[in-house]
Amino acid sequence: MAVLNEEQRMLRDGAEAWALDRAPVTALRRLRELDGQTGFDPDLYAEMAEMGWTGILVPEEFGGSDFGHLSLGLIVERLGRTLLPSPLIDSAVAAVGALRLAGNAAQQERFLPALASGELVAVLALDEDRRHPQRQVALAAERDGDGWRLSGVKRPVPFGMAAGLFIVPARTTDGVALFLVDGDAAGLDRRALREVLPRGAAILSFDNVAVGPDALLSPPGEGQGVLDRVLDRACICQAAEMLGAAVQAFETTLDYLKTRKQFGRIIGQFQALQHRAANLYAELELTRSAVEAALAALDEDGDDIPVLASLAKALAGDTLRRMATEMIQLHGGIGMTDEHDAGFYLKRARVADMSFGNAAFHRERYARLCGY
Amino acid sequence: MADDVEQGFRAEVAEWLKANFPASLAYKNPQPYHNDGALADADADFQLWLRRIADKGWGAVTWAPEYGGAGLTRAHEAVINQEMARIGAFNPNRSYGMMMLGPTLLEYADDEQKLRFLPGIAKGTVRWCQGFSEPGAGSDLASLQTKCIDQGDHWLVNGQKIWTSGANHAHWCFCLVRTDTSRKQAGISFLLIDMSSPGVEARPITLISGTTHFAEVFLTDVQVPKENIVGGVNQGWAVAKRLLQFERDSLAGNRAEAPSLAPLAKRYIGEDADGRIADPDLRRRLILNSMRSRAYSQTFQRAAREAKAGTGTSPALSAVKNLGSDVSQERGELIVEILGNRGLGWEGGGFEPDELEATRAWLHSKAYSIYGGSFEIQNNITAKRVLNLPDYQ
Numbered sequence: 001m002a003v004l005n006e007e008q009r010m011l012r013d014g015a016e017a018w019a020l021d022r023a024p025v026t027a028l029r030r031l032r033e034l035d036g037q038t039g040f041d042p043d044l045y046a047e048m049a050e051m052g053w054t055g056i057l058v059p060e061e062f063g064g065s066d067f068g069h070l071s072l073g074l075i076v077e078r079l080g081r082t083l084l085p086s087p088l089i090d091s092a093v094a095a096v097g098a099l100r101l102a103g104n105a106a107q108q109e110r111f112l113p114a115l116a117s118g119e120l121v122a123v124l125a126l127d128e129d130r131r132h133p134q135r136q137v138a139l140a141a142e143r144d145g146d147g148w149r150l151s152g153v154k155r156p157v158p159f160g161m162a163a164g165l166f167i168v169p170a171r172t173t174d175g176v177a178l179f180l181v182d183g184d185a186a187g188l189d190r191r192a193l194r195e196v197l198p199r200g201a202a203i204l205s206f207d208n209v210a211v212g213p214d215a216l217l218s219p220p221g222e223g224q225g226v227l228d229r230v231l232d233r234a235c236i237c238q239a240a241e242m243l244g245a246a247v248q249a250f251e252t253t254l255d256y257l258k259t260r261k262q263f264g265r266i267i268g269q270f271q272a273l274q275h276r277a278a279n280l281y282a283e284l285e286l287t288r289s290a291v292e293a294a295l296a297a298l299d300e301d302g303d304d305i306p307v308l309a310s311l312a313k314a315l316a317g318d319t320l321r322r323m324a325t326e327m328i329q330l331h332g333g334i335g336m337t338d339e340h341d342a343g344f345y346l347k348r349a350r351v352a353d354m355s356f357g358n359a360a361f362h363r364e365r366y367a368r369l370c371g372y
Numbered sequence: 373m374a375d376d377v378e379q380g381f382r383a384e385v386a387e388w389l390k391a392n393f394p395a396s397l398a399y400k401n402p403q404p405y406h407n408d409g410a411l412a413d414a415d416a417d418f419q420l421w422l423r424r425i426a427d428k429g430w431g432a433v434t435w436a437p438e439y440g441g442a443g444l445t446r447a448h449e450a451v452i453n454q455e456m457a458r459i460g461a462f463n464p465n466r467s468y469g470m471m472m473l474g475p476t477l478l479e480y481a482d483d484e485q486k487l488r489f490l491p492g493i494a495k496g497t498v499r500w501c502q503g504f505s506e507p508g509a510g511s512d513l514a515s516l517q518t519k520c521i522d523q524g525d526h527w528l529v530n531g532q533k534i535w536t537s538g539a540n541h542a543h544w545c546f547c548l549v550r551t552d553t554s555r556k557q558a559g560i561s562f563l564l565i566d567m568s569s570p571g572v573e574a575r576p577i578t579l580i581s582g583t584t585h586f587a588e589v590f591l592t593d594v595q596v597p598k599e600n601i602v603g604g605v606n607q608g609w610a611v612a613k614r615l616l617q618f619e620r621d622s623l624a625g626n627r628a629e630a631p632s633l634a635p636l637a638k639r640y641i642g643e644d645a646d647g648r649i650a651d652p653d654l655r656r657r658l659i660l661n662s663m664r665s666r667a668y669s670q671t672f673q674r675a676a677r678e679a680k681a682g683t684g685t686s687p688a689l690s691a692v693k694n695l696g697s698d699v700s701q702e703r704g705e706l707i708v709e710i711l712g713n714r715g716l717g718w719e720g721g722g723f724e725p726d727e728l729e730a731t732r733a734w735l736h737s738k739a740y741s742i743y744g745g746s747f748e749i750q751n752n753i754t755a756k757r758v759l760n761l762p763d764y765q
């Protein structure tokens with residue numbers, strides 16, 4: 001665990017207390033049963049906003065606290081333990097990051113306070129179909145007077161049914177640009193996707209959506225650079241959330257190893273299982289180191305952020321997937337039941353891995369950055 | 373930490389190093405220059421460097437001057453290490469005595485023993501080896517059988533030690549012996565034996581890497597003075613456990629982040645049209661190893677930070693040691709695979725010296741998960757002490 005200052009300790013303890021009370025895995029189950037399309041519980045999100053979490057990366061002049069990424073990382077790690085679905089990373093990290101990095105004064109004034117207060121949820125409309133884009137954006141933007149027209153499809157867009165604002169990377173004749181598109185823009189059609197876990201994912205179809213000049217967040221040619229930096233931040237926070245899920249999967253499994261009896265003894269006495277547990281513990285520690293180093297680098301504005309982001313996301317992806325798989329295996333039959341939580345961890349492992357580029361994508365990116 | 377050191381100390385250190393560190397040793401891998409080995413003996417500059425360091429008291433920076441140290445703080449030591457690293461210098465007094473026995477004696481020896489044995493360790497003049505393992509006592513160290521009988525005015529020792537690193541170059545041996553056969557752990561004593569005593573015979577054992585790094589040590593009617601027991605008769609197990617902790621600390625810390633293998637791979641294998649290492653399968657494994665290696669050194673730095681802040685939640689050393697051996701053994705494999713046919717050489721012409729050395733290093737790396745507590749034993753420790761799983765027996 002990172003060495004924390006007073007402020008960070010208070011945040012962490014606050015998140016711990018709140019999560020125990022308000023965000024057990026049953027919160028996820030409830031959402032699933034409701035079959036709603038938002039993918040998160042707006043009341044819980046409002047409570048999170050009230051505690052200031054949505055404003056942790058927003059400057060004070062826009063109503064935030066600017067506490068930094070390590071602080072936010074502590075919170076998402078805690079929420080990740082019980083898999084609480086919320087657009088905190090999508091909106092309070094990625095969208096806030098994009099506006100801070102590229103927004104002009106008017107755009108920042110218009111959106112940052114609403115994002116900080118939690119009234120507005122904004123998300124990236126990033127992926128276009130099967131894979132995280134590797135620098136090929138199909139959705140096209142064409143000039144139309146002093147504005148633009150957007151056409152194409154984005155899917156899946158997490159929390160796309162509920163978001164009030166989208167940040168949309170689009171291809172232009174002069175390279176990638178980023179646009180701010182209202183959720184109810186004319187010509188934008190949203191259709192809900194049902195995925196293995198609720199996260200309010202949507203297919204967004206842009207049919208000649210007209211936007212004004214004030215919708216241009218990053219001009220053609222500059223969009224990709226901004227997007228890369230935004231994604232680094234999102235990836236690192238996503239990795240922190242995945243670490244939390246992995247820690248919980250491990251602890252739940254460890255508890256089971258200490259209680260379940262077979263052959264007249266506690267199964268945790270079998271050395272084969274002890275060594276698996278010890279190896280998993282080592283993987284968790286390795287992943288924690290990568291995540292915390294990356295969070296610290298964001299706050300220090302280090303120059304190796306892209307490498308550390310890809311390292312953290314790739315390790316977190318592999319570790320959580322392995323942990324969730326072992327969680328099921330070491331629980332035996334009960335782990336296969338819908339009644340048990342293990343399946344949720346496996347599903348989250350897959351969904352979270354696919355968010356902002358999966359482990360394979362980030363291994364390759366790391367390799368390129370490091371000259372392999 | 374280094375902030376606590378008085379102004380000017382750093383500059384003094386730098387100046388002294390500049391005047392005294394032999395240029396021929398700069399950036400030499402300190403590993404083969406371990407002060408327990410034959411290479412160190414053969415190199416005149418190394419011997420000179422060791423003498424200078426010893427005279428300065430920097431062979432054991434934090435030890436008291438009467439024990440051969442410089443009586444400085446850890447903060448001073450950190451500054452000295454940093455300044456050394458800056459110019460490719462290293463502490464020539466890395467030895468089993470320094471890593472394991474010295475710190476143990478500081479805690480467990482009586483005053484007379486400290487004055488007698490510590491200066492030789494601090495100055496690097498007396499070399500030690502570790503006589504713990506026996507043919508029948510490896511992981512289950514406490515089952516050791518070397519007999520030590522009280523003969524009134526001396527101890528009489530009979531038995532056999534094995535895997536004793538550096539035994540053929542050592543002057544003294546810190547040994548575990550059995551002074552009571554009726555109890556397992558509680559019958560063990562920690563005994564210091566002069567390797568030149570009659571009845572001590574070290575026979576070198578050749579390793580798979582071709583080196584004779586260690587030896588079997590036969591002890592036949594060896595007479596040892598009564599005052600050579602450390603920590604009391606039948607009290608040796610506690611002393612040994614502490615010493616093994618020091619050993620684990622130094623082993624886990626041994627392998628910081630290693631340099632990228634990408635340039636080597638590109639030189640030997642070439643690049644594809646995209647500038648990538650041409651062998652995609654090997655490339656993938658190199659990437660994985662590099663990522664784990666980096667996360668391993670991040671873990672190391674984190675553990676150090678947390679230990680300093682006293683948060684008490686540091687990653688367990690037993691797990692860190694396993695991560696370290698895993699990462700560096702895989703690296704050894706990858707290097708030899710990169711070298712291809714050039715990684716198959718044993719000695720002589722037709723191979724570059726670096727190639728031959730890499731092959732030997734690969735072979736030697738297999739020991740990382742055996743000594744200092746094997747991979748499996750470390751996992752037992754993690755399971756029991758860290759994860760609180762019940763004993764498997």
Ligand SMILES: Cc1cc2nc3c(=O)[nH]c(=O)nc-3n(C[C@H](O)[C@H](O)[C@H](O)COP(=O)(O)OP(=O)(O)OC[C@H]3O[C@@H](n4cnc5c(N)ncnc54)[C@H](O)[C@@H]3O)c2cc1C
Pocket residue numbers: 501502503504505506507509510511512534535536537538585586739742743744745746747748749752
């Ligand atoms: C290069 C090198 C240098 C060394 N230097 C020294 C030295 O200077 N002084 C010294 O005293 N010793 C030294 N050793 C010895 C080393 O400490 C022992 O080799 C080690 O303790 C293992 O003991 P063993 O070789 O008898 O193997 P064993 O204990 O017989 O182990 C065989 C296998 O069984 C496994 N095993 C054993 N017990 C368990 C268990 N409870 N649960 C699961 N698996 C188990 C082990 O992990 C291993 O895989 C050195 C060894 C090497 C390789």
